[in-house]
Amino acid sequence: MQGEEVSRLMIATAIDGKPATRGRRKENALAQLIILQPEVAGTNCESVIAATSSLLEMSGVDNRIARISDLAGSDLTNKTIISFSELHRPLLSTLGATELETLKRITQDSAGLLWITRGANRTHSELAMFQDLARTLR
Known part of the structure; x- marks a missing residue:
């Protein structure tokens, strides 16, 4: 693995400019979590995704596993997405x-x-490539 980048972390937070509603809590974003798997997932990738899903379930976070192609036309408002789509293939x-x-x-x-x-x-x-896209989206 010489020469290969081992890790990189980028964190960005969008601040909602809307005033908070009185006495109401915002819906928990983790209540609607989607784990994105690659269109063609290998055994190692599937086991990582299954373990992630299982750990989230044990922590009380309901989730579902989908491919990006499965989400076409879906309402993604208030959904939290964890993407493993580029874990092994671009x-x-x-x-x-x-x-x-x-x-x-x-x-x-x-x-x-x-x-x-x-x-x-x-x-x-x-x-x-997503790292560059994320920099642009910030």
Whole structure:
């Protein structure tokens, strides 16, 4: 793994400019959590996703596993997304029009997005494309 980036963390928080409602708590964003798996998931990826889902369930967080193509036309408002879509294979460089529109809605409408990728090096730089997209979206 020499030369391969081991980890990188980027955290960005959007501040809602709307005034808080009196006496009402905002709906818990984790109450509606979606785990995105790759369109073609390998055994290792499936086991990581299953373990993540199981740990969330044990913590009291209901979740469902889906592919980005499954979310076309879905209401993503107030949903929190954990994406493993680029864990082993690039997604952004291969997106079709429908998936790109879904990704756009995820970044605009969801309550939050955690995008998990591998560290990228020169031979796998397409796995780091979301980091640049995230910088642009901030």
